[in-house]
Amino acid sequence: MINVLLITFLMTLFFVAIANRLLTYIKVLALQGVILFTVVFIQLSHINTLNLILILMETIFFKSIAVPLFLAYIIKHNKITREAEPYVPHFISLIIVTVICIASILLVNSIEDNQLDKIFFVVALSALFTGLYFIISRRKIITHVMGYLIMENGVFVLSLALGSEMTMLVNIGIMLDIFVSVLVLGIFTNRIGDTFEAMSVDNLSNLKD
Amino acid sequence: MFGYYLIIVLLLGTGTLLNRNRVIRILLLAVFLAVQTAIAIYGYLHLNTGELGGTFYYDSLGVLFLGVLSVLSYTTVFHSYRYLHHRDDDSRKQSIYFTALIILIGAMTCVYLAASIGVMWVLIEATTLSVAVLIYHERTHLSLEATYKYVFICSIGITFAFVGIVFLSKALQETKSVNLSFTDIPGHLQNVNTFWLKLAFVFMLVGFSTKMGLFPMHTIEVDANTVAPPPISAFISTALLNVGFMAIFRTYSLMAHTSILPWMNHILLWSGFLSIFVSTVYILSVNHLKRMFAYSSLEHMGLVAIGLASGGIGYFAAILHMVLHSFVKASVFYQIDQVFRVFNTFIINKTGNYFNKNLTGALVMLLIFMSITAMPPSGMFISEFLIFRSLFASHNILLLVLILLMLTMIMWAVGKNIFTMLFLPQNEPTGKFVKISPWESSTQFFLLTTAIYLGLNPPAMFVQLINDAILVLPK
Numbered sequence: 001m002i003n004v005l006l007i008t009f010l011m012t013l014f015f016v017a018i019a020n021r022l023l024t025y026i027k028v029l030a031l032q033g034v035i036l037f038t039v040v041f042i043q044l045s046h047i048n049t050l051n052l053i054l055i056l057m058e059t060i061f062f063k064s065i066a067v068p069l070f071l072a073y074i075i076k077h078n079k080i081t082r083e084a085e086p087y088v089p090h091f092i093s094l095i096i097v098t099v100i101c102i103a104s105i106l107l108v109n110s111i112e113d114n115q116l117d118k119i120f121f122v123v124a125l126s127a128l129f130t131g132l133y134f135i136i137s138r139r140k141i142i143t144h145v146m147g148y149l150i151m152e153n154g155v156f157v158l159s160l161a162l163g164s165e166m167t168m169l170v171n172i173g174i175m176l177d178i179f180v181s182v183l184v185l186g187i188f189t190n191r192i193g194d195t196f197e198a199m200s201v202d203n204l205s206n207l208k209d
Numbered sequence: 210m211f212g213y214y215l216i217i218v219l220l221l222g223t224g225t226l227l228n229r230n231r232v233i234r235i236l237l238l239a240v241f242l243a244v245q246t247a248i249a250i251y252g253y254l255h256l257n258t259g260e261l262g263g264t265f266y267y268d269s270l271g272v273l274f275l276g277v278l279s280v281l282s283y284t285t286v287f288h289s290y291r292y293l294h295h296r297d298d299d300s301r302k303q304s305i306y307f308t309a310l311i312i313l314i315g316a317m318t319c320v321y322l323a324a325s326i327g328v329m330w331v332l333i334e335a336t337t338l339s340v341a342v343l344i345y346h347e348r349t350h351l352s353l354e355a356t357y358k359y360v361f362i363c364s365i366g367i368t369f370a371f372v373g374i375v376f377l378s379k380a381l382q383e384t385k386s387v388n389l390s391f392t393d394i395p396g397h398l399q400n401v402n403t404f405w406l407k408l409a410f411v412f413m414l415v416g417f418s419t420k421m422g423l424f425p426m427h428t429i430e431v432d433a434n435t436v437a438p439p440p441i442s443a444f445i446s447t448a449l450l451n452v453g454f455m456a457i458f459r460t461y462s463l464m465a466h467t468s469i470l471p472w473m474n475h476i477l478l479w480s481g482f483l484s485i486f487v488s489t490v491y492i493l494s495v496n497h498l499k500r501m502f503a504y505s506s507l508e509h510m511g512l513v514a515i516g517l518a519s520g521g522i523g524y525f526a527a528i529l530h531m532v533l534h535s536f537v538k539a540s541v542f543y544q545i546d547q548v549f550r551v552f553n554t555f556i557i558n559k560t561g562n563y564f565n566k567n568l569t570g571a572l573v574m575l576l577i578f579m580s581i582t583a584m585p586p587s588g589m590f591i592s593e594f595l596i597f598r599s600l601f602a603s604h605n606i607l608l609l610v611l612i613l614l615m616l617t618m619i620m621w622a623v624g625k626n627i628f629t630m631l632f633l634p635q636n637e638p639t640g641k642f643v644k645i646s647p648w649e650s651s652t653q654f655f656l657l658t659t660a661i662y663l664g665l666n667p668p669a670m671f672v673q674l675i676n677d678a679i680l681v682l683p684k
Contacts, residue, residue, distance in 0.1 A: 111404055115383075128372065132365075141357070148364065155368055158375050166378050166387050172327050176371060179334050180364065207354055207432045 002042055006123045009035050009157070010101065013130045016150070017093040021082050022075055025146045026068045032153050033064025036160075043160055047167050058174050059156075067149065074142065085139045096133060101126045120161035127154025152180055211260035211322070214248045218315035226308040229300045234307065238286055241311055248318065249279040256677075259324060263390065266324035269677035270458065270528070274321045274451045277535050280659075281448055282314050284652040288440040288543045291649060295550060302346070306438075309342035313444070320452050325390040326374055326463075329456060330367070333420060336452060337363040340445065344437045352436040355429075362429045363419050370416025370456075373409045377463075380405035394463050395681075403469050410473055413460045414480070421453025422446070423514060424484040427507045434503035439549065442499060443542035446506040447535040454513060454531050461517060462681045470683065477518035482608060484511030489615040492622045498548065498555045501626055502541050505581055508619055509534045509589075515612070516596040523599030524679040529664070530592035536660040537580045537589065540653035544573050547649060548630070553639045557626045561635030569647040571631050576657050578627045582620040588664020 012028050012035075019025055037059040044052055075082070086093060104125040108118050131151030135144050159173040221241045228234055252267040252275055259266045289310065293303050316335040323329035337360060345356040374389075380401040381387075381394065388394070398406065415426065422430035430450075434442045461473060488508040495501045509530065516527035545555075547570045552560045564571040583589040593616075600609045663671060 111402075113383075113402060128368075135365075144361065148361070148368075151365070151368055155371055155375070158372060162375060162378050162382060165382055168327060168387075168389070169375060169378055172331065172371065172374075175331050175334070176368065179338070179367075206351055207358075207435060 002039055003119055005035050005039050005042075006119050006157070009153075010123050010126060013101075013127060013150070014094065014097055016134070017097040017130070018090040020084060020090070022080065022084055022140075022142065022146075023072070023082065025084065025143070026071050026075075029071075029146065029149055029153075030064045030068040032150070033059055033062075033068075036063060036153065036156060039157070039160060040163075044163050044167070044170070047163075051167055051171070055170055055174065058177060062177055063153070071142065071146070080140065080142060084143055087137050087139060093133075093137065097126075097130050100129045100133065104129070117161045120157055124154045124158035124161065127151065127157065130154075149180065152176060210251055210255075211248070211265050214244060215315070215319075217244050218311060222308050222311045222315070225311060226304055228304060231300075234303070238307060238311075241314075242283055242286060245279050245282050245314060245318070249275045252322070260322075263324055264328055265319070265322040266392075267322060269674045270455065271321040273528070273532065273671075273674045273678065274448075274455060275318060277451065277532055278314065278317055278321070278448045280656075281444070281535065281539050284539065284543060284656065285440045285444055286310070287652060288443070288546060288649075289438070292438055292440055292546055306343065306346055309339045310441075313339040313343065314448075317448055317452055321455060324392070325388075326377070326394075326459070327389050329459070330370060330374060333370075333417075333452065333456065334367055336420075336449065337367065340433075340441070340449065343441045344433050344445075346438050346441070347436065349436070355432045355436040359429045359433045362426065366416045366419030366426060368416070369412050373412030373414075373416060373460075376405050376409035376412060380409065391459055391463065395466055398464060398467050401467075403467065406464050406467060406469050407472065410460065410464060410469070411476070414457060414476065417453050417456040417460070418480070419453070421450055421457055421510055422507055423453075423480050423510050424487050424507070427484065427487065427510075430506070431500055431503040434506075435497065435499050435555075439499075439542045439546035442503075442545070443539040446503060446542065447539045450506065450510060451531055451535060454510075457514075458517070458528075465682050474518040474520065477514045478605070478608070481511040481514030481518065482612070484508070484514065485612055485615050489618050492619050495622075495626075496557050498545055498557055498560075498626075498630075499542075501557070501623065502538070502545070502581075505619070505623065506534075506538060508616075509538075512593060512596055512612075515608075516592075516599060519596070519599035519603045519605070520683075521599045521602055522595050523603075524682050525675055526592045526595035526599060528675045528678060529667075530589065530596065533588045533592055533660045533664055536656045536663075537577070537587075540573070540656040541577050541581065544570060544577060544650070544653055547645050548574075550643050550645060552635075557629055559636065559639055560630045561633045563631045566642070567645050569650040570645060573650050573653045573657070574627055574631060576654075578624060580657055580660060582623055583616075584620075586661055586665060588660040588662070591664040 009032060012032055016025060016028050019028065037056060040055050040059055044055065104122050107125065108121045128151050131147045131154060134147030134150060138144065138147065155176065156173050159169045163170045221237055225234060225237050228237065252272045255267050256269065256272060257267065289306065293306065313336060316332055316339055319332045320329055320336065323332055341356050341360045344359060345352050378389065381397055383401050384397040386397045419426040419429065430445065433445055437445060464473060485508050488504045488511065492501060492504045495504060513527045513530050516523040516530060547567060548563070549555060551563065551566050554560065563574065580587040580589060583593045597609060
């Protein structure tokens with residue numbers, strides 16, 4: 001069951017690579033939150049109940065409801081154009097994400113470790129580097145944040161791979177999540193949208209030598 | 210004791226945030242400085258004991274950097290006060306500024322004393338958030354850009370560091386150990402899969418370099434220094450760099466007794482060399498006073514990384530260099546605040562004749578030039594000399610020659626820029642003439658002479674602290 005869920009998670013990455021509208025990105029982020037919720041439910045079912053409830057609440061509330069709603073609000077409020085406007089064509093994005101996935105699979109397969117949950121590591125590393133790739137290849141500040149959220153979901157999957165022995169890691173991952181939410185809130189409470197016209201990275205090039 | 214410290218810091222932070230009265234604000238800050246000094250002295254008197262159930266631990270390196278931080282807190286609060294007074298900021302902005310400053314100093318104290326890697330990681334996040342508020346203080350377009358970049362890239366860095374921690378835990382999992390404290394980890398790492406350790410080290414090095422300002426994550430440090438208020442720049446390029454160094458040093462010392470030590474040294478050597486190279490390239494062409502000194506920080510961090518990688522006396526030299534660099538670089542940025550008030554610009558070509566306009570400040574600048582380029586009698590001469598000696602001892606002669614060449618170029622460029630500002634006539638006057646009280650330079654004289662004193666004639670307890678700190682590393 002976990003395998004099915006994680007592979008669905010991997011497929012969402014490909015979907016984002018060719019998605020055109022910002023709303024699709026938000027929906028995918030919400031879907032990833034729901035997937036992570038289910039994975040936590042299955043993977044960590046035997047840990048301390050209170051802690052489990054905390055982690056479940058965090059995935060369902062932060063990842064799948066609060067952050068997507070807030071991003072949708074920002075897009076509406078700041079009148080951001082609804083297209084993602086990447087620097088590279090979708091087709092090439094798709095190829096690059098595929099290459100990232102294959103590279104992760106090869107990397108993880110080269111490890112000689114018989115108690116390794118390979119699928120967790122493949123999915124996590126793919127999400128991590130795909131998120132990084134989205135940050136580099138998209139033009140808008142808001143897509144940067146979305147790319148970062150994808151990275152962060154990947155890190156969460158990684159911490160789940162060890163979560164049953166080290167619950168502390170998952171809790172630290174949650175700290176990261178809350179930190180990101182604060183970051184998103186802080187940056188986007190109107191100010192950056194008002195100051196940077198069209199919220200494009202092209203306006204972020206005044207500081208240089 | 211540390212629990213009380215945390216509570217008091219939080220209370221004082223809240224108090225400063227709510228308070229709008231000038232006298233009460235000064236009182237709150239004075240109480241804070243007293244508490245900060247108290248915790249540093251308490252830490253020194255209780256070396257090698259834990260606090261709050263072992264969450265925090267007074268170890269030598271932490272206490273040493275805590276001492277540096279406490280000294281710099283006094284000067285930074287004083288210069289922040291002058292800076293805000295000069296800018297005529299309203300009371301609300303001043304409250305936000307000082308609250309963020311108190312939280313920042315508190316968070317850095319906690320990072321220095323954190324006993325486990327998870328706690329340290331969480332607190333490094335806290336430093337990012339609080340320093341972002343301070344960088345954004347001037348509320349201009351440029352400061353927004355720098356703050357955005359700083360926060361965003363630091364978050365990516367912190368994510369990478371977290372991935373590194375997960376890999377380290379994966380390695381530990383094989384030994385059935387679930388304890389992530391610094392004293393406990395090394396004993397379990399003897400027979401684990403080195404592949405995980407290598408991955409963990411690379412991810413953590415990249416992640417924590419956002420704080421230490423090493424290549425390739427140095428750009429945000431430079432940008433943040435450009436726009437931050439000068440007293441805050443003084444913190445970003447001293448105490449915050451120490452935070453990054455601390456994190457990298459801890460990571461390094463965790464894995465130093467495993468078989469990947471030569472490999473780690475290799476990576477650190479490259480990282481340091483590239484840092485110095487990039488800083489040379491930029492410093493030769495830079496025309497912005499603050500950016501120039503930001504790139505000089507990059508150079509010194511590169512030297513420290515190389516010292517750490519060369520081993521032997523290099524370990525000692527790296528820590529000594531961090532401490533001396535903190536004192537010198539802090540006084541640089543306090544002085545830059547005065548320069549800006551005189552010239553109303555940071556662009557070096559538009560300044561000139563600083564000797565006539567502010568005699569005491571110009572003397573400080575001369576002293577800074579000698580200290581930052583590590584000419585004798587600067588204390589940094591000693592630490593750089595020791596770093597070069599360790600490079601020589603580890604048979605990296607070619608690297609040593611290249612670095613010496615680049616340092617010469619940096620010395621020339623820094624000298625040219627500083628002497629332009631001091632002696633050449635100013636082309637056109639910028640802003641109206643402001644008289645600066647000579648007393649404002651006293652802190653810089655104090656810090657610079659401290660750096661000389663600590664370099665030339667280090668007190669026994671200071672040497673003892675550094676020697677204790679490097680006991681965790683192989684001989």
